[in-house]
Amino acid sequence: MSRSPRAVVVGAGMIGAVHAAAVRAVGGTLRGVVASTPERSARVAKEWDVPTRYPDFEAVLADDSVEVVHICTPNAHHVRQTEAALAAGKHVICEKPLATSAADAERLHRLADRAGLVLAVPFVYRYHPLVREIRDRRLNGEFGAWQLVHGSYLQDWMLSESTVSWRVDPDAGGPSRAFADIGSHWCDLVEWVAGVRFTEVTARVGTTIATRPAGTGAGFGAAGQGAPAGEGPVPRVPVRTEDVATVLLRTADGVLGTLTVSQVSAGRKNRLWFELDGASGSAVFDQENPETAWLGAQDGARVLVRDPNHGSPEQRRLSRLPAGHAQGYADCFNAFVADTYAAIDGGAPEGLPTGADGARSARLVEAVLRSAASLTWTNVETATSQETIV
Secondary structure, three states: OOOOOEEEEEOOOHHHHHHHHHHHHOOOEEEEEEOOOHHHHHHHHHHHOOOOOOOOHHHHHHOOOOOEEEEOOOHHHHHHHHHHHHHOOOEEEEOOOOOOOHHHHHHHHHHHHHHOOOEEOOOHHHHOHHHHHHHHHHHOOOOOOEEEEEEEEEOOOOOOOOEEEHHHOHHHHOOOOHHHHHHHHHHHHHHHHHOOOEEEEEEEEEOOOOEEEOOOEOOOOOOEEOOOOOOOOOOEEEOOOOOEEEEEEEEOOOOEEEEEEEOOOOOOOOEEEEEEEEOOOEEEEEOOOOOEEEEEEOOEEEEEEOOOOOOOHHHHHHOOOOOOOOOOHHHHHHHHHHHHHHHHOOOOOOOOOEHHHHHHHHHHHHHHHHHHHHOOOEEOOOOOOOOOOO
16 A cells, blocks of 8 residues: 555444454554444444544545445445445445345445445455465466365354344344355355356255344354343344355366355354365365465375465465464454555455455355255356456
8 A cells, every 4th residue: 555545444343343453454544433323433433542433324424534434234234335335435345245135236346346446345264375375376286177175164153042143133134144154255265266166056054043032232253142130031032044054066167065154063163164175186274273274185295384485475475474473364354454455546456355256245145045945956146247267
């Protein structure tokens, strides 16, 4: 970046705080924050030490000094807020899902394109240095033709039947929870790293906890647990979104893939894991252990360690710390925001996930839900705009 973009974060939950920290970490100017009420906005603005007090989202749109809006609100608000920010001439970073329907996500992507504005979606696992290393080796032909792709994304934050979260309610979070929330990350990452497109899916989804306490609660990482002290029992309501999903996928080239998704796997905090098996070699990445990658060959295997002095240019670029000094999720998020701001400044950073990727993800979510309802192989509908895989 050649300057310091002025940004506002809309939404003050866990992920909003991550966005705010990233804005400052990469040299942006955090102008303000908008929370759920004017009173909470003022309180969070004080806590985050931001200079401008915005009473509401409309005040942000009216402020010509704001260049970038980070949308970190519950999923049901993304379309309206992203569309309004683009109409006001603001660049947007919108948390995924970009929209809870593929049609809306595609429309937002097109709006940003027509306006010449950056619309980015935080598929930030692309920014692990060793993810870039595996992708570079694929581009150089190291693995050969893919034989199989497989993996899982497992969490346990919804394991307790007392956990409360707005994500459980399809009116707030959308018709899919576990797959849309984390399965979407796995699909984006594997498609981008392996250079494939999943064209068909057959899926099953399951709800393992039939009822949960009524209420909105918190998001991932800070979910509410039961009723506050001194209050009576909280009414329970039926859960209408999935806790688990299993998906069989097929690429345009006929390669099969499998994916297991769960938010109720005890002890798995955030385990995004994939294996790519090629005719000449295999690669494994585990997000809970991101400093190493496993590379397999027919005559043996080895563990690759992140090292800014070796490997692909992108691995070196994103390796901010010396080898042996662990990097993690926050470093990925900072790098993603830095690349978004570089794109706003006219750059073309490699691998920046944009509105096109958000629309792609929404189509995959819809295909999984259609397949789970029909119990059949289901086509993933393609975009009306051209997509390119590299």
